[in-house]
Amino acid sequence: MKDSVQDTGRDVVAMSMIQALRSAMDVMLERDDNVVVFGQDVGYFGGVFRCTEGLQAKYGSSRVFDAPISEGGIVGAAVGMGAYGLRPVIEIQFADYFYPAFDQIVSEAARLRYRSVGQFTAPMTIRMPCGGGIYGGQTHSQSPEAVFTHVCGLRTVMPSNPYDAKGLLIASIENDDPVIFLEPKRLYNGPFDGHHDRPVVPWSKHPKSQVPKGYYTVPLDTAEIVRPGKELTIITYGTTVYVSQTAAEEAGIDAEVIDLRSLWPLDLETIVNSVKKTRRCVVVHEATRTCGFGAELVSLIQEHCFHWLEAPIERVTGWDTPYPHAQEWAYFPGPARVGAAFKRAMEG
Template sequence: MSQLLEEQPAVSTMTMIQALRSAMDVMLARDPDVVIFGQDVGYFGGVFRCTDGLQARYGKHRVFDAPISEGGIVGVAVGMGAYGLRPVAEIQFADYFYPASDQIVSEAARLRYRSAGDFTAPLTIRMPCGGGIYGGQTHSQSPEALFTHVCGLRTVMPSNPYDAKGLLIAAIECDDPVIFLEPKRLYNGPFDGHHDRPSTPWTDHPLSQVPEGHYRVPLESASVYRAGSQLSVITYGTMVYVAEAAARETGIDAEIIDLRSIWPLDLPTIVNSVKKTGRCLVLHEATRTSGFGAELLALVQEHCFYHLEAPIERVAGWDTPYPHAQEWDYFPGPARVAAAMQRAMES
């Protein structure tokens, strides 16, 4: 027994910021082809400090700043990936990706297909996303649905430190381009849906226990965050904790599926859950119309129709630009989610 204990990897309590930094640290040390760059990610360590200290450890040729040009950042990353490097490019806020959309869609996503497999684009694009800083419509968007529409891209959004590190390592090692979305509201602690800031430190959360070394969380793999028998909640990112709060307050035995990898999707985990519970709620922070929830709803309808005992519920953000002063009203909270849960149970 003592020998088995000694073989266990070292584990540390980490915030999501620390877990992401640890993932990049591990990969910089492990693979000389990994490079990290973006606006202010070098000496300053990133606007959210995710890359703090990495330039000092690995040098300016491995971790470096880029001009304020998202198209240039992603274009350089595509070229690096095509010639054998594994770049990790940071877009300072997900809202800023639009100038780089042609490079992402027309170059990164299509390179493998256009070259008949002769070239790949093994690049990871990190983007802080969603609300949490009252940044309004230019710093708080959740554009994941736009990326899932593009063939050739993978889209990932972790909800906790353990998954954040394992998914980022898997993304860096993947030969396909990965859009890695990081919910700003979860950077420093879990979120119960009732406060502007984390309600408890990550030290109190079981998924804050993160192995210090190398490990992967498989891409395309969802997680059953909370087991239940009455209702399936399909969600990801910050909304995992809002769903948990709503289930706790209503007393409904809800099963919460954390997608983790938004696309490609772990459809079997979703289908198995909905067939078990017979009811489904789809939840995300992004705008409702044409949000990724619409795709989830359609898939559940296609695969679980004869098992459904009630209409599928959907809770999302407003169909409006993200408001500055009214961020909290825009953000789906436990009250809205609880009401949808009750409707599903009463149908």
């Protein structure tokens, strides 16, 4: 792991992803008076998933506060705060709700540094619970990461575990450019292996739940090899990190699993080095297939690794359909679909 950890105290405790995210905001609210947290129901209520629970009571309603149901207003206000010198951390209650704020994100936040010739920046972090896991259907379960990776001036992050979630969120808050911080809600309480509609184990029993209480960062531009291997490279992020690991174990393949963590900027070096070593590659993500982020990954691998590849690059994704309510586990890329792609890649 290439993390450069700067920790103010090595006291480590087991945390869920929700607790780790809350700890990151707590650390930064205490360290920097310019940090403010706001959004729908994030104050007294503590957020719909309780990620901000207790922060308003600790830091007051001028630092942690509720906003009207106006995503455009929330993001627009954060752009102004950032230009003024604050570091707003805003929550869009579900990633599906960001569309009314799209113009503010793309036309204002992402372009502020360029348009002002570096006189102003937008040091803001936009937290968004994303993906499935609550049977919320098409209005509460989208994975829109590809929309943001397409926009120059934005950073896009998606952690898969509590340790990374805290370190990446602190790094995002400290960054001087806008960061889209996507949180797979299916991982809030524990990792999934793709066979169950509840976490396989609670985070307290997973090694990546051991999180320092104090300050540390995880770089916003590095991937992590979570499972070394020599026969096949699996490139993934978010919930499908665990699905991919399960599929590799069940298939008995010596697969190398790369958790991207940061989608953009992308750690292309780690990807290329792995694919050149294994000569085979499968890309896995939960979002829809057409124009999903996996398409960009496949294109980059083809450009940089063509002469090393011994089989076509495989891609396993969600379906190009409206997100189903009751059938979301059929929509998710599961170990069976991922394993079938492994087989094709190995036989290619």
